[in-house]
Every structure is written in structure tokens, then in C-alpha cells.
Amino acid sequence: MADLPNCPICTMPDPLLAADGYECATCGHEWLAAPDDGLDDIRDANGNLLADGDAVSIIKDLKTDGKAGGIKVGTKIKSIRLVPGDHEIEARVDGRQLLIRAAFVKKA
Incomplete structure (x- = not known):
């Protein structure tokens, strides 16, 4: 059952x-x-399957609203959380909570 x-x-x-x-x-x-x-089935830029709690790296400079500088290439993010929508990853980067598209990360 x-x-x-x-x-x-x-x-x-x-x-x-x-x-x-x-x-x-x-x-x-x-x-x-x-x-x-x-x-x-959420996959990173290389086609690897992502899951909650994975660590990822940014593969492209990303601009963010509200703070100059954005997120640089190679920034590592630990403990991601997957959410529904067009920005599939929710993560904390430099003390900020952000939504990121899976196409801009690779599994670390």
C-alpha cells in the first residue's frame, strides 16, 4: 500500500x-x-541533475538589483534549494537571498 x-x-x-x-x-x-x-528534472549548464543541498559554482557574471558588483564567475554556493518557477535555485550569496537560473551554474 x-x-x-x-x-x-x-x-x-x-x-x-x-x-x-x-x-x-x-x-x-x-x-x-x-x-x-x-x-x-532540474539540470545545471552541463546537464548534471541538481538536488536540494547541492553545492554549485556560477559560470557567468550575474548582475543583481540593489547592490553594485553582482555575482562573479566562480563564486561557490553551498546548500542550494530548488524551487518551482523560471529561476529554479534559491540560495544565499554574500548574505543575500537570491533566485538563480540553473543554466548559469554548474555542480561543484
């Missing part, structure tokens, strides 16, 4: 499968199945 989620209201681990989601057998709460998060 597949791992079924707990009820978000009463936290009981006994949901029933419904047509488009789940229904709690204990409290009767209905909720939709978890939507696809859009993080299926």
Missing part, C-alpha cells in the same frame, strides 16, 4: 482515497491530492 498522508485537521493516519484527493475516515475532512511541485 502506498504511503498515504495524514489528515491535516485531526492528523489521523487513515485517509480514504476519493476521486480527486483524500477523505479522512475519522473526522470526514476532504482535501485534494498533493499537486506536482514542478521540480522533476
Whole structure:
């Protein structure tokens, strides 16, 4: 049997499968199945598969808003987090939280 989620209201681990989601057998709460998060296959500039927590290096100078200088080529970023959208990587660079496109990084 597949791992079924707990009820978000009463936290009981006994949901029933419904047509488009789940229904709690204990409290009767209905909720939709978890939507696809859009993080299926995010790859770096070299085609390597990226995952949360990976370390990457910047392959192109990137300009940023608000602070002169931007991010230089070769800057290493530790512990990236993958997010859905057109800028797939969320990371902390020089004390700033930034969103970066996967096409501008390579896996370190």
C-alpha cells in the first residue's frame, strides 16, 4: 500500500482515497491530492541533475538589483534549494537571498 498522508485537521493516519484527493475516515475532512511541485528534472549548464543541498559554482557574471558588483564567475554556493518557477535555485550569496537560473551554474 502506498504511503498515504495524514489528515491535516485531526492528523489521523487513515485517509480514504476519493476521486480527486483524500477523505479522512475519522473526522470526514476532504482535501485534494498533493499537486506536482514542478521540480522533476532540474539540470545545471552541463546537464548534471541538481538536488536540494547541492553545492554549485556560477559560470557567468550575474548582475543583481540593489547592490553594485553582482555575482562573479566562480563564486561557490553551498546548500542550494530548488524551487518551482523560471529561476529554479534559491540560495544565499554574500548574505543575500537570491533566485538563480540553473543554466548559469554548474555542480561543484
